[in-house]
Amino acid sequence: MRYLPLTQNDRRAMLAAIGAPDIDSLFRDVPKEAVVGRSDFDLADHSGELEVERILSRLAGRNVAAGTVPFFCGAGAYRHHIPAAVDHLIQRSEFLTSYTPYQPEIAQGTLQYLYEFQTQVALLTGMEVANASLYDGSTATSEAVLMAQRLTHRPKAVLSAGLHPHYSETVETLASLAGVVTREALGRDEDITHLIDRETACVVVQNPDVFGLIRDLRPIADAAHAKGALLVAVVTEIVSLGLLESPGAMGADIVAAEGQSLGNGLNFGGPYVGLFATRERFVRQMPGRLVGETVDAEGRRGFVLTLSTREQHIRREKATSNICTNSGLCCLAFTIHLALLGEQGFARLACANHARASALVGKLTAIQGVSMVTPSFFNEFTLKLPRPAASVVDALAARNILGGVPASRLFPNEPQARDLLIIAATEMTTEEDCDAFCVALGECLS
Amino acid sequence: MTMSTTGRPTSAGAPIAPSRPTISGDRGLDHEEPLLFELGRANLSGVDITPTQVSDERLCGLRRSAEIGLPGLSEPEVVRHYVRLSRMNYAIDAGLYPLGSCTMKHNPRLNEKVARLPGFADLHPLQPQQTAQGALALIAELMRWLTTLTGMPAVAMSPKAGAHGELCGLLAIRAAVASRGEHRPRVLVPSSAHGTNPATAALAGFLVDEVPAKDDGHVDADALESMLGPDVAAIMLTNPNTCGLFERRVVKIAEAVHKVGAYFYCDGANFNAIAGRVRPGDLGIDAMHINLHKTFSTPHGGGGPGAGPVVLSAALAAFAPLPLLVHEGGKFRLLEHNDQVTVDAKPFGRMCAFHGQMGMFVRALAYMLSHGGDGIRQASEDAVLAANYVLASLRDTLSAPFDGPCMHEALFDDSFLGGTGITTLDFAKAMIDEGYHPMTMYFPLVVHGAMLIEPTESESKESLDRFIYVMRTLAQEAKSGRIERFASAPHLAPRRRLDETRAARKPVLRWTPKRVSEAAE
Secondary structure, three states: OOOOOOOHHHHHHHHHHHOOOOHHHHOOOOOHHHEOOHHHOOOOEOOOHHHHHHHHHHHHHOEOOHHHOOEOOOOOOOOOOOOHHHHHHHOOHHHHOOOOOOOHHHEHHHHHHHHHHHHHHHHHHOOOEEOOOEOOHHHHHHHHHHHHHHHHOOOEEEEOOOOOHHHHHHHHHHHHHHOEEEEOOOOOOOOHHHHOOOOEEEEEEEOOOOOOOOOOOHHHHHHHHHOOOEEEEEEOOHHHHHOEOOOHHHOOOEEEEEOOOOOOOOHHHOOOOEEEEEOHHHHHHOOOOOEEEEEEOOOOEEEEEOOHHHOHHHHHHHOOOOOOOOOHHHHHHHHHHHHHHHHHHHHHHHHHHHHHHHHHHHHHOOOOOOEEOOOOOOOEEEEEOOOOHHHHHHHHHHOOOEOOEEHHHHOOOOHHHOOEEEEEOOOOOOHHHHHHHHHHHHHHHO | OOOOOOOOOOOOOOOOOOOOOOOOOOEOOEOOOOOHHHHOEOOOOOOOOOOOOOOOOOOOOOEOOOOOOOOEOOHHHHHHHHHHHHOOEOOOOOOOOOEOOOOOOOOOHHHHHHHOOHHHHOOOOOOOHHHEHHHHHHHHHHHHHHHHHHOOOEEEOOOOOHHHHHHHHHHHHHHHHHHOOOOOOEEEEEOOOOOHHHHHHHHOOOEEEEEOEOOOOOEOHHHHHHHOOOOEEEEEEEOOOOOOOOOOOHHHHHHHHHHOOOEEEEEHHHHHHOOOOEOHHHHOOOEEEOOOOOOOOOOOOOOOOOOOOEEEOOOOHHHOOEOEEEEEOOEEEEEOOHHHOOOOOOOOOEOOOOOOOHHHHHHHHHHHHHHHHHHHHHHHHHHHHHHHHHHHHHOOOOEOOOOOOOOOOEEEEOHHHOOOOOOHHHHHHHHHHOOOOOOEEOOOOOOOOOEEEOOOOOOOHHHHHHHHHHHHHHHHHHHOOOOHHHHOOOOOOOOOOEOHHHHHHOOOOOOOOOOHHHHHO
């Protein structure tokens, strides 16, 4: 077996050194009734690299990869161009195969990029501090709600109807254990600020929302603050912050975001990278790892994990969160991509996305029976079709076009979502893709 | 056994003059590297994108009004920056990484290659399921390997890390208890447990009661049984435990737990010791997370991403979270909503958006197919053999608190350093000068100045022999009073000891532009 360096001679010599007659004797604490043999497992024997590659390539070949067809899916995961240097750098052994930087003297590489990452996230979101990442946007949102409950000592979280339903469900799973989660009803032009009361810990608003609509967070922040509640702003398309006002500038107290768009592929949903930023005064209630600056014994600048008295390995059941890992390599990909882009590249990327989406809106809304639902948008928008969107998406897929996400997949019990189609366009979308989409959609609807 | 209250020291000690200063500040291959923000200039980018003018018409009046403040760098500068940073890191590819309870084993590059096949990496989580049948088949195949290896009937795939898996398991238990109309507010957790266990139990809304350990490193099963009652929802036991021992009475414990109507959660962090030799399902376990980044070798990546699928017993399977993967009419289907599931399924909710760490699933399955059932068993045996070899070779020089054999990690305490003035931390930092990453230290808490060594199956005998030689010699030097080697170690790493106290007292968590007056100084 190519990954195991011990020879049979080594094994014999090691057993002799231990004074053990055989390998079974090392497992003597295992109760007899629980010992199983090789034949108890219906699993194939080991395989060479070529065989494994063949098996997995066959499985991969049974999927329609986004890059092989006109592609317009978004709704929380976006397809962007990742510069070649990103994947090359994150595969350096010293990044890929290192552990959490608990020994800072030999982990300055990881610690410094995390510190730079924290700075980038704070700048992008317009907040004062950011952590070294969480699992993904949805779990970051859930942690934000729990943090707001701790900070305010109030039980209730108000979720806006435009929050990605997977995010709402993730929040409900945890935040409803000790609190109350209220979801704003979809499409009822209800003012979310009316749901905020003196029991409310936070109101959670996604911007742009799951339909792509851009929301002005300022009136919501004011209403929340007037009642002593916090505003949690959620961003699932981080590239939007190259063109749009940051949540921090609009009064958010906590920002939870998905960072997949930078540096990370679609990967069928994971691994992604959760971004989490807040105000400095809340830092001791933050979940997740934090890297801080310090000096070494020679007075040189260096970085360490810090404020770990919040964390589970010190505080155990009194910790702010049970989180132990972050999204290390995914936040490395994020931070390298953003370092390559810089201010200018990031702003241009955002403009290119908005321009692509705007052009596509023009073409699609020219189709008979198709109307625009989201008057404002960044790179994602929602159309109302003259028939159920799910069947249209299936018909498009049969024509080799991945034509967006039907809202009914996310809101199965909302009749008004039935005909809505959520469509994203990025810098990856070509004019040919758009034309093919328009022709096919026209045919599917006629 | 009493809990150790001596934590690791955190201050850097007295200042030290730099050795052999150079003109550049760099030393040979060790380059100092400024922050990105100190390197960048305005109007420079490592990505060429044609500028596009866009109107404000559809931006809701919310166009960004101020600059973000990101630095601009060209591609060669960015590449050099990260290459230099990478060289400040220790890595398993570069040397033995004996971190106990972390399983730092070899990360095969084949797994990286297949995870990047466009058919997996370039798939959208919400594209029509008929266009992702191969991906769903891969998840189903990984589920088959996991349930077969653990002897459990079901597995929840969406948890994103070990601690997230613990949460998933406890939420399933909570739902199961509630479905019986019972109120069971307590969860029992041994004092030797990972910190995530009590933190998870608290997060899931339980009160945590600590179960003491016995002097032989095993959980005090009698104390545990006496703490069981109708108000206990679950125990959380790590097996093999954090002292590196297999809990001998685990089957008896499971029986006692089930007798009072409670559930048995097992922390599967140490599954690498028993995979292919012991099925947790045979031990009476109801739920166990599997760290794919430990046992199944997906890279640790400097702290993530992980993946923590949770295997579930028949008693808990119905409560697994959404989405559920089913196979019907020759097709795979993800059930993403409550109204799609069968009447006997009662999902407790959703752990995260989408369907889990697909990129990690591909890598883990590549590892499993490569090893096969025979190789997985051999890997566990080699891991246990290597740990026992280290234990047997060091126990006369270092001090081992418990009798062997151990499982895949060997535990030592600091009594061999008694009277030398050298701490576990000093000893660990001296290992850095010798070219080794230190072992896990000051954990588990039940041992004073703990040193937990997990060599894994990836090391050759020559590599282990060299490590043993260095450890023995270091221990002898410590005992003979060569304190200077230890007290200010490391001397040869990119940094000397860092001042953690200062970092925590006045946290500086991000770069900020220097004010003009400071910059002029």
